[in-house]
Amino acid sequence: MGKKKRSKKVAADDDELTGTGTCEASADEVSLPDPTELGNVLQYENGLLACAISPIYGRYLSTQRNVKKGDLLFSEKYLIAGPQRSSDVVCVGCHSEFQEDTTRFNCPHCQWPICRDECAVSIYHKDECKFFTEKKIKPPTRQGTCDFGALTILRGLMLKLRDPVSWKKLMHLEAHNDIRKNLPLWRENMINVVIVILDQWHLFEYFSEEEIHTVCGILEVNSFELGEKYSFRGIFPMAAMMAHDCIPNTTHFQNGLDGILEVRAAIDIPAGSPLAICYAFSLEGTSQRRKMLQETKFFECSCVRCCDAKELGTCLSGVLCQTCKKGYVYNTGAADLANVWICEKCKIKVPLQYIDSLLENWQEAVDRVVDIPSSEKFIENCKTVFHPNHAIPFGVKFNLCQAYGRESTELQNLSPADLDRKLALCREVLDVLDALTPGYTITRGMVLYELQAAEIIHVRRLQATLKPHILRRKLQLTLKTLKDAIAILEMSPTSTIEYEIAQSAKKETLVDLTKWISLLK
Ligand SMILES: C[S@@+](CC[C@H](N)C(=O)[O-])C[C@H]1O[C@@H](n2cnc3c(N)ncnc32)[C@H](O)[C@@H]1O
Structure with missing residues (x-):
């Protein structure tokens, strides 16, 4: 680990490199420590990271080389x-x-x-x-x-x-x-x-x-x-140097038993890019995330997601317009943060207080959702108020896609309708996760795992009716989903349930599925 002080000038085009931020060049050379001097670093590849400074983030960590999704950036033991x-x-x-x-x-x-x-x-x-x-x-x-x-x-x-x-x-x-x-x-x-x-x-x-x-x-x-x-x-002083982005490019794993934090690349990260985590809960809507960031981290986030009313097409904050009942009402984005929300269709303005009290009431209702039937009823009720991807129904869908096949009925015994519902929910949830928490994140890993398990049962039930090349194609896609799930879940600390799931999927499902495909003509 290098101990030499390094002097680092921030690249003028940081944001072009990453698409994650809007760093501007710092006019002066700023003397910053080698990142490894900051923390209790256990594993770190010499020269991989640098500490830089931007007028927006303040000090931040950046990678000096291209890294691939899943790569370990560093691991660090807690300081306190x-x-x-x-x-x-x-x-x-x-x-x-x-x-x-x-x-x-x-x-x-x-x-x-x-x-x-x-x-x-x-x-x-x-x-x-x-x-x-x-x-x-x-x-x-x-x-x-x-x-x-x-x-x-x-x-x-x-x-x-x-x-x-x-x-x-x-x-x-x-x-x-x-x-x-x-x-x-x-x-x-x-x-x-x-x-x-x-x-x-x-x-x-x-x-x-x-x-x-x-x-x-x-x-x-x-x-x-x-x-x-x-x-x-x-x-964790080194991890604390990572900037915030509502679409993070890193993911971290912690193990409370030994107090070690591992930080990995969630997506491929080009050399020179800031390393970012999401300080807020990624699956909350923009106004909730920004409120949390303002109140507890004391800054206004200006990331790509915050500046886009529809949160990269996910519509996680969309509220059904009660005037035209056709369009969804959105906050107009970070620049105008925003006491006024506007309907995309009829352009009527809706006060922030209305949105806030709506969320508060529905948040209380979510707490009364306890099982699959009450979740389904809740999602149905939400249709008259929210976009289907709104954070409130989305949170219920996220739990529900895992609950089918685990709660009350085992996966292989699910009715065809319930199995279809599980498949549809997993795909719906993954579409949002792909946009907002892309790459190797545990939440994506768990949903991918649920999806492949449901797909295998589905294909087994259908196989007599499928043409061989279609069967093979379906199984190959499922194999890819399974491999992705294992690659992600395997990164968790060995004491966790996610790690156990990855190991048993590798020993059993992966072997069986590969064999099944190889036996097809
Ligand atoms: C955990 S610290 C990160 C290290 C910090 N930049 C420093 O120099 O010590 C969090 C603070 O960094 C700044 N920060 C991090 N990400 C930011 C962002 N996306 N926009 C503005 N400020 C940010 C804010 O001041 C925030 O309170």
Whole structure:
């Protein structure tokens, strides 16, 4: 890994190279560190990445060579990890929440809560335990509420005392203090974190108020979600340098057990391109994503998807016009973000408040969808209000395409109508995913897997009626879908269900399908 400082000028045509952003050339040469100096990098090919700066993204990572979809860009171990902001009491070893019926133990050394003996020596807790014991630091307590998120901030601050190199890496990250100072969040952090650390834990001789707010900001702006069973958050300083794009060109895999994040190319990425992840939930509509980005990451996204009212033809935000009942109403795009939405057909203007309250009501209704019949009914009801691909029905379709053949009836026993429905849903969902989360992403991998499984049953049922060349063609297409699904799911950490699915599909379905095709004349 190169340790030399590099000086990097941002290419004037960054956006042409990627189609993902609108970086302009930076007039001055800017001295930026080698990316590997930023993080706890475990795997990285020397010289593959560079850190650059743009007037839009600020600092960002870019690739120096062409990379292929699925290629590992780097893997990195967390710098700090811990409970989410406003978290209730959790185990300090594995971050599981305590339910009413779970037994709660205390760490035998520092007395913080754990859920089982091993958690007292977990990678997340063992280093802090001695400090907590020496300084007699007890879990935060306040009548009514208790913010365990303060623990994560303390874990960050402790780097200052025990690991100056890591502290420097942490302090290198953006906290947006200037913006956050004027928000209600600052006062909440003051009460839930600063006062707890300085007054309750008496650590005022080690950390200043400003440092505590800065670590809060760094976590708010840069952290990644961790954990499969339990959600917690972690800082990965190199990954934190990736820019945001609502159509990301990278994908990441994490394993909460060892706190390692792997970042891979989701699509083929040409040399010189910014590496981008989507900080928001990709399958939400533009106004929801942009609201989240403004409120928590403090910028206005100007990506291609945000600037296109129809979100690259997916129509994920389309609402049926209640005046003409023919066209769909859309936000006119990022530039005009947009208190007014307009019907594409009759051009009537609809106020943003109407759209917001519509989404709020229907979001509540989604929570009442529990099984296949209620999902189907919900999708039917949505037709009078939303575009068929609108994020609200789309989320239900996404779950439904996986539920057929798993819930109540096994795939091979599905009725012909239900099997057709599963096939149609998988294809419909994939069309949207292909546009919005293209390439090697786990969500696409899972839907491809569902599609090939349904196709195999479908072809088996039809085979007596199909001409041999048509049968062969259908099976070849299914084989391609299966291979894509395996290639994607196999990238997941070995402890995950997705990895297991890929391995068993490789051993069984792939072998059987290949043999079936080879036996056809
Ligand atoms: C996780 S940090 C990324 C690294 C950051 N650029 C830096 O210099 O430290 C997130 C911040 O980067 C900036 N950023 C990232 N992507 C952006 C984008 N597409 N448009 C505008 N700002 C962006 C915003 O300031 C955001 O709060």
